[in-house]
Amino acid sequence: MKILVCVSKTPETTANINFTNNNTEFDTNGVSFIMNPYDEWYALVRALELTESAGGTVTIVNVGPAANDAVIKKGLAIGAKDAVRIDAEPSSSLFVAKQIAAYAKSEGFDIILTGKESIDYNGSLVGGMIAELLDLPFISYASSLEVEGTTATLNREIEGGTEVLQVETPFVVSAAKGMAEQRIPNMRGIMMAKKKPLAIVPAISAEDKEKVVEFQVVEKDRAIKMINPEDMAELVRLLHEESKVI
Amino acid sequence: MVLVLADNSSGEFKKPALEVVTYGKKVADMLSCDCIALVIGSSNNPGVLGQYGANKVVTVEDDNLEKFDSQTYTSAIAQVAEKLDAKVIIVGHNSTGKSIVGRLAAKMDAGVISGAKALPSTSDGFIINKNVFSGKGVVSYSLDTDVKVISLMGNSIQPEKLGESVTAESITCEIPAPKTTVLERKTVSGTVPLPEAELVVSAGRGMGSPDNWGMIEEMADILGATTACSRPVADTGWRPHHEHVGQTGVAIRPNLYIAIGISGAIQHLAGVSSSKVIVVINKDSEAPFFKNADYGVVGDLFDVVPKLNIALKEFKAQNN
Numbered sequence: 001m002k003i004l005v006c007v008s009k010t011p012e013t014t015a016n017i018n019f020t021n022n023n024t025e026f027d028t029n030g031v032s033f034i035m036n037p038y039d040e041w042y043a044l045v046r047a048l049e050l051t052e053s054a055g056g057t058v059t060i061v062n063v064g065p066a067a068n069d070a071v072i073k074k075g076l077a078i079g080a081k082d083a084v085r086i087d088a089e090p091s092s093s094l095f096v097a098k099q100i101a102a103y104a105k106s107e108g109f110d111i112i113l114t115g116k117e118s119i120d121y122n123g124s125l126v127g128g129m130i131a132e133l134l135d136l137p138f139i140s141y142a143s144s145l146e147v148e149g150t151t152a153t154l155n156r157e158i159e160g161g162t163e164v165l166q167v168e169t170p171f172v173v174s175a176a177k178g179m180a181e182q183r184i185p186n187m188r189g190i191m192m193a194k195k196k197p198l199a200i201v202p203a204i205s206a207e208d209k210e211k212v213v214e215f216q217v218v219e220k221d222r223a224i225k226m227i228n229p230e231d232m233a234e235l236v237r238l239l240h241e242e243s244k245v246i
Numbered sequence: 247m248v249l250v251l252a253d254n255s256s257g258e259f260k261k262p263a264l265e266v267v268t269y270g271k272k273v274a275d276m277l278s279c280d281c282i283a284l285v286i287g288s289s290n291n292p293g294v295l296g297q298y299g300a301n302k303v304v305t306v307e308d309d310n311l312e313k314f315d316s317q318t319y320t321s322a323i324a325q326v327a328e329k330l331d332a333k334v335i336i337v338g339h340n341s342t343g344k345s346i347v348g349r350l351a352a353k354m355d356a357g358v359i360s361g362a363k364a365l366p367s368t369s370d371g372f373i374i375n376k377n378v379f380s381g382k383g384v385v386s387y388s389l390d391t392d393v394k395v396i397s398l399m400g401n402s403i404q405p406e407k408l409g410e411s412v413t414a415e416s417i418t419c420e421i422p423a424p425k426t427t428v429l430e431r432k433t434v435s436g437t438v439p440l441p442e443a444e445l446v447v448s449a450g451r452g453m454g455s456p457d458n459w460g461m462i463e464e465m466a467d468i469l470g471a472t473t474a475c476s477r478p479v480a481d482t483g484w485r486p487h488h489e490h491v492g493q494t495g496v497a498i499r500p501n502l503y504i505a506i507g508i509s510g511a512i513q514h515l516a517g518v519s520s521s522k523v524i525v526v527i528n529k530d531s532e533a534p535f536f537k538n539a540d541y542g543v544v545g546d547l548f549d550v551v552p553k554l555n556i557a558l559k560e561f562k563a564q565n566n
Contacts, residue, residue, distance in 0.1 A: 011379070013493055013512065013513050013516075014513070017379045017383050019383070026379075037494050038494070041494075093358070094351060094352060094355075094358070097348070097352060119516075120378065120379055120380075122360075122361060122376075122377065122380065123360050123361075124339075124344050124347075124348070124360055124361070125347065125348040125358065125360050126348065127348060128316065128344075128345065128346065128347065128352070129348040129349070129351060129352040131316070131317075132348065132349040132350075132352035132353050133352050137315070137316065137426050138316045138345065138348075138349065139316070139345075140316070140344050140345040141341060141344060141345075153429075156341070157341060157488070158256075158341040158431065159256065159341060159433075159442065160433045160434050160437065160438075161431065161432045161433030161434055162431075162432050162433075163428060163431045163432075164428070164429040164430050164431075164432070165426050165428045166426065166427045167425060167426045168425065177487055177494060178487050209356060209357040209358065209389070209391050210357045210358065210387040210388065210389055211387065211388045211390075212385060212387060212388075213373055213386040213387065213388050214386045215378070215383055215384070215385050215386075216383065216384045216385075216386075217382065217383055218377075218381065218382055218383055218384060218519070220519065222524065222538055222539055222540050223540075224536055224537070224539050224540060224541065225541050225542070226541075226542050226543070226544070227541055227542065227543050228543075229543050229544065229549065229550045229553070230553070232543075232550070232553045232554040232556070232557040232558075233557045233560070233561075235525070235541060235554065235557070236554070236558055239502065239523070243522070243523045243540065245445070245501045245502040245523045246445070246469065246502065246558075246561070
């Protein structure tokens with residue numbers, strides 16, 4: 001089984017969010033970066049579990065500049081066989097999807113996995129875009145993925161429950177919580193990662209279809225009102241009369 | 247023309263479908279054109295969407311559209327959009343929408359916003375906002391492609407009665423056979439799913455044990471709210487995974503979020519900061535959540551929650 005895992009680099013979860021260049025770019029000053037958690041904990045780990053039990057290989061692909069190599073190498077340390085970085089700024093979801101689709105088109109992957117969304121741009125777009133560009137089925141927000149031969153059975157998150165479905169390889173799937181458990185790379189994995197191939201591939205030409213006008217930091221201005229724990233009737237009154245939520 | 251997908255994959259037009267029709271009508275008004283609601287598959291009284299602002303309702307039925315599949319749905323929407331010359335295509339940012347919004351954008355090589363949180367501004371181009379960085383930021387995007395694709399975040403707009411029922415018209419499309427086979431849909435009936443919930447009662451490690459959740463479920467019952475939890479209690483199996491709200495769980499936008507025994511780590515806040523009103527109950531006055539709340543109660547939740555339940559019951563009794 002040949003599996004491709006698409007990963008993106010994101011700020012770590014407690015990073016301070018600020019913008020620069022007239023509020024048109026994310027300010028990377030002082031920010032630590034990680035692999036998008038949905039890509040790392042769920043997509044990559046599940047891909048490795050599947051190839052560990054049924055045989056096969058896991059390739060990581062990322063669209064980004066050389067600064068992304070550290071994050072890609074962590075994926076190799078966790079267990080991917082090799083990686084490809086398409087050398088371009090990931091300037092929009094469709095741009096990224098077109099790069100990955102162009103790379104994957106003739107590689108014959110059985111399964112292409114992404115995380116359900118990235119924690120920075122929250123797009124939830126790239127997986128579906130890759131599927132459309134490659135004319136493949138797409139299952140989004142899958143919380144489980146089992147494969148028997150060429151048949152996969154998945155659970156997909158729907159409102160208030162789960163949908164169980166089956167599909168033949170090849171297909172694209174975006175991974176949600178529940179698909180796997182986070183793996184911490186061990187020393188051996190980290191050492192072996194140094195010898196694993198990380199190919200740099202040029203980007204194809206593609207346009208961004210959306211332009212950033214401006215970013216803004218969300219100002220949290222909740223002025224808290226403390227309520228006496230003995231006076232819950234007062235809290236109820238405020239919720240009803242003051243904020244009108246009940 | 248603005249084309250909106252009124253999702254009925256659950257078997258009925260729920261609030262998200264009505265939100266999308268209202269939103270689509272308002273966008274259509276801004277662009278001086280019509281709003282057409284598309285219904286895929288069989289439905290009960292699709293013409294009712296006219297009441298929420300659809301100038302027209304079109305339906306597409308086909309054996310290949312009986313169960314949801316991202317390819318068949320995308321094909322149907324794209325064919326209808328082309329037939330009717332749609333310039334803006336809008337879906338809800340729910341499980342259906344998230345499966346097709348990327349496909350549609352790629353198929354039509356269109357500018358796309360997933361999870362739009364408000365109406366666009368069209369006075370100078372087409373500018374539209376969404377949350378980014380898990381709710382810590384907002385971005386304004388400008389779209390100038392011929393066709394634009396939008397998925398609308400739930401609870402961003404309230405459904406409004408903007409028109410009258412209409413007669414639905416059917417359109418025929420060539421739909422390929424789906425490559426996925428849906429085996430079953432399992433839903434927990436009775437509660438509003440978290441992403442759509444307007445009232446949420448949530449609890450965390452302060453509860454001490456999964457056996458103590460009775461009072462949380464009672465509060466949810468009194469309020470007609472949906473229950474949620476913090477990540478640690480989902481990870482230890484005290485509560486089901488789908489209740490976990492936070493940066494790596496579900497992001498919610500209720501009118502009221504009551505957080506009980508939750509300290510308020512940044513990752514948790516990322517999932518709930520879009521709540522209109524936040525109430526925090528915690529025995530630790532230094533809990534970071536108090537810096538992100540509208541109302542705070544410092545006290546032992548085992549005292550406070552039963553008292554709050556009594557007060558809520560009395561309120562409901564007086565106001566019904």
